[in-house]
Amino acid sequence: MSSPLVGAWPPFLAASGFCSLVSPELAWLHLLSDLAIGLSYLSIPAVLLVVLLRRRDLAYPWLVGLFALFIVACGLTHLMHAWTLFSPAPVLDTLLKAITAAISVTVAVTLWPVLPRLLALRSPAALEREVMERRAAEERLGTFLANLAEAVFVVRVHPDGRLQIESVNPAFERMFSVPGEGLAGAAPETALPPPLAELALPRWRKVAEQGAPMEYEITADLPSGRLTWQTVLVPLRGADGRVERLLGSARDVTATRRLQAGLVQSARLATVGTMCAGLAHEASQPLNTASLWLRRARAAARGLPEAERAAFARAAAVVEDQLRRAGDLVARIRSLAGAEPEAAGRFDAKEPVAAAFRLAASEAAAEGITMTLRAADGPLPVQGSAGRLEQAMMNLLANARDAVIERRRNQPDAPASVEVALAQQSGSVVVEVRDSGVGIPEAVADAIFDPFFTTKDPGRGIGLGLPFAASAARAMGGRLEAWNRPGGGANFRLELPLADAGAVPAGAGAVPA
Amino acid sequence: MQEHAATPRILVAEDEILAALAIEDELLGEGYAVEVAADGQAALEAARRRMPDLLLTDLRMPRLDGIGLIRALRGMAPLLPVVVMTGYVPSDGAAAFRQDGEGPVALFSKPVDMDALILELRRLLPLVG
Numbered sequence: 001m002s003s004p005l006v007g008a009w010p011p012f013l014a015a016s017g018f019c020s021l022v023s024p025e026l027a028w029l030h031l032l033s034d035l036a037i038g039l040s041y042l043s044i045p046a047v048l049l050v051v052l053l054r055r056r057d058l059a060y061p062w063l064v065g066l067f068a069l070f071i072v073a074c075g076l077t078h079l080m081h082a083w084t085l086f087s088p089a090p091v092l093d094t095l096l097k098a099i100t101a102a103i104s105v106t107v108a109v110t111l112w113p114v115l116p117r118l119l120a121l122r123s124p125a126a127l128e129r130e131v132m133e134r135r136a137a138e139e140r141l142g143t144f145l146a147n148l149a150e151a152v153f154v155v156r157v158h159p160d161g162r163l164q165i166e167s168v169n170p171a172f173e174r175m176f177s178v179p180g181e182g183l184a185g186a187a188p189e190t191a192l193p194p195p196l197a198e199l200a201l202p203r204w205r206k207v208a209e210q211g212a213p214m215e216y217e218i219t220a221d222l223p224s225g226r227l228t229w230q231t232v233l234v235p236l237r238g239a240d241g242r243v244e245r246l247l248g249s250a251r252d253v254t255a256t257r258r259l260q261a262g263l264v265q266s267a268r269l270a271t272v273g274t275m276c277a278g279l280a281h282e283a284s285q286p287l288n289t290a291s292l293w294l295r296r297a298r299a300a301a302r303g304l305p306e307a308e309r310a311a312f313a314r315a316a317a318v319v320e321d322q323l324r325r326a327g328d329l330v331a332r333i334r335s336l337a338g339a340e341p342e343a344a345g346r347f348d349a350k351e352p353v354a355a356a357f358r359l360a361a362s363e364a365a366a367e368g369i370t371m372t373l374r375a376a377d378g379p380l381p382v383q384g385s386a387g388r389l390e391q392a393m394m395n396l397l398a399n400a401r402d403a404v405i406e407r408r409r410n411q412p413d414a415p416a417s418v419e420v421a422l423a424q425q426s427g428s429v430v431v432e433v434r435d436s437g438v439g440i441p442e443a444v445a446d447a448i449f450d451p452f453f454t455t456k457d458p459g460r461g462i463g464l465g466l467p468f469a470a471s472a473a474r475a476m477g478g479r480l481e482a483w484n485r486p487g488g489g490a491n492f493r494l495e496l497p498l499a500d501a502g503a504v505p506a507g508a509g510a511v512p513a
Numbered sequence: 514m515q516e517h518a519a520t521p522r523i524l525v526a527e528d529e530i531l532a533a534l535a536i537e538d539e540l541l542g543e544g545y546a547v548e549v550a551a552d553g554q555a556a557l558e559a560a561r562r563r564m565p566d567l568l569l570t571d572l573r574m575p576r577l578d579g580i581g582l583i584r585a586l587r588g589m590a591p592l593l594p595v596v597v598m599t600g601y602v603p604s605d606g607a608a609a610f611r612q613d614g615e616g617p618v619a620l621f622s623k624p625v626d627m628d629a630l631i632l633e634l635r636r637l638l639p640l641v642g
Binding site for chain 2: 277280281282283284287288290291293296299327330331334337
């Protein structure tokens with residue numbers, strides 16, 4: 001079908017369906033529009049293709065590809081339209097239209113089932129909001145961790161089993177007195193204080209290997225002092241099920257454990273005190289009567305002949321000596337009950353400790369034992385009896401000296417030192433006596449403050465020195481504890497409550513009689 | 514028991530009869546007049562009959578203990594000197610028996626050092642002549 005309107009230009013309008021293009025202007029507009037649409041339809045998939053190539057994380061990449069194909073097909077049909085204005089190609093045109101139809105139907109059919117999933121996708125704004133919320137939550141968690149009283153730490157477990165500290169919170173740095181900046185990324189073996197690494201690492205490794213959470217309690221001598229802490233250690237697994245990290249939280253229970261031990265010791269000493277008071281009282285009566293009658297006997301013997309009087313005097317001296325010995329023992333037992341008449345008042349703990357130290361140091365020097373005393377500056381006021389504290393210190397120092405001598409008997413080259421440290425620690429005066437001696441045998445650790453318990457050879461001690469020191473500490477509201485030092489030897493820690501601020505009178509005054 | 518008006522009198526309260534006998538012997542030997550009571554109640558009755566110049570007492574005694582006895586006698590004679598002999602010394606020492614404005618209290622733990630006790634008695638209660 002040819003139109004009479006068609007001349008040399010505009011193009012030969014021969015394609016079917018264009019007979020309605022009655023004016024050349026309309027034909028031109030038709031041609032240019034088809035070209036514009038066709039080219040645009042080719043440009044848009046190019047953009048989509050670039051997006052597809054650059055953004056590999058798109059939700060439905062195949063859908064975008066399908067769209068691109070659909071648009072290309074539509075574009076080609078428009079270009080075909082433009083072409084057929086000049087040269088009719090009904091077969092190609094129809095084929096192209098059929099292909100486009102197939103693609104369109106495919107896209108239309110595919111799109112509907114995908115629609116709910118597309119709608120479920122979060123918008124970038126929603127994602128942005130969520131990111132902000134998560135950042136805020138992370139910040140809150142960070143603040144929480146930074147201000148948490150418990151020490152929190154994260155340890156990375158490498159595939160070869162190597163451990164690496166990932167992060168710790170400020171409480172961790174405070175509790176174990178380690179600087180945080182050096183810790184992150186460091187190997188725990190080298191970055192943590194040796195006693196801590198020695199005790200904690202085997203447990204960390206076990207959790208990393210077995211993959212089960214663990215709770216443990218450790219007591220160790222750290223640079224900051226003796227610490228007891230409870231740790232909960234949880235393995236964190238990666239996608240492959242391997243333990244990738246350990247999350248630990250540690251709580252300082254030193255004060256709680258001290259308090260518990262103090263209560264147990266106090267109850268034990270109270271029982272001992274009652275027993276000692278009763279024993280001292282009952283034993284003192286017959287000793288008293290016997291001593292009084294010995295004097296009577298002496299008086300009566302004055303009338304005897306010279307030789308018999310001398311023999312009697314010898315016998316009486318022996319009896320008197322033995323009675324005195326028994327009397328001294330009764331006095332020592334009585335002192336365990338905390339019932340010695342003595343002046344109680346406020347005094348500087350440094351004075352009796354230094355006095356006991358001077359006495360012990362001169363004796364120790366003769367034995368080749370080095371003794372050192374380190375004391376905090378300023379007075380350390382406590383409430384109680386200075387004489388009793390001095391006696392308690394004498395007992396602790398004698399005990400330390402004996403332990404050093406005993407160790408040296410078996411190991412002549414062993415170090416021979418006794419260190420005394422006197423310091424103020426959060427409301428308490430703490431006296432520590434650290435020796436390089438034999439230490440406390442594990443099996444008897446609970447019994448060393450019991451009266452008449454001794455590990456010394458017969459004749460070298462009757463086992464009243466440490467009970468006296470413990471009872472003196474208790475009488476002053478404090479306590480005595482002991483443990484073995486990592487390098488050998490024992491550490492005795494005498495803790496006394498710091499007296500209220502105020503003037504410290506020199507020494508303790510006598511009670512008016 | 515020889516005594517005349519000027520001889521200082523000591524009341525001994527001690528439930529251990531053997532100890533009381535020996536103490537009586539010692540004190541008589543020193544020149545004091547002595548009255549022995551077997552417990553606090555007996556001592557209180559003796560003091561009511563005649564107030565001594567010094568009380569020498571045990572603490573743990575039947576019927577009336579040493580502290581009760583001291584308080585009762587001090588109620589009658591606040592300046593009465595007191596010497597306590599005991600097997601169990603209270604933690605605050607002699608202060609436990611004495612109130613402000615009262616006479617002195619000396620404390621001896623058992624077994625008693627008799628020489629020291631006699632020195633203290635002489636100080637508290639000098640013998641005339």
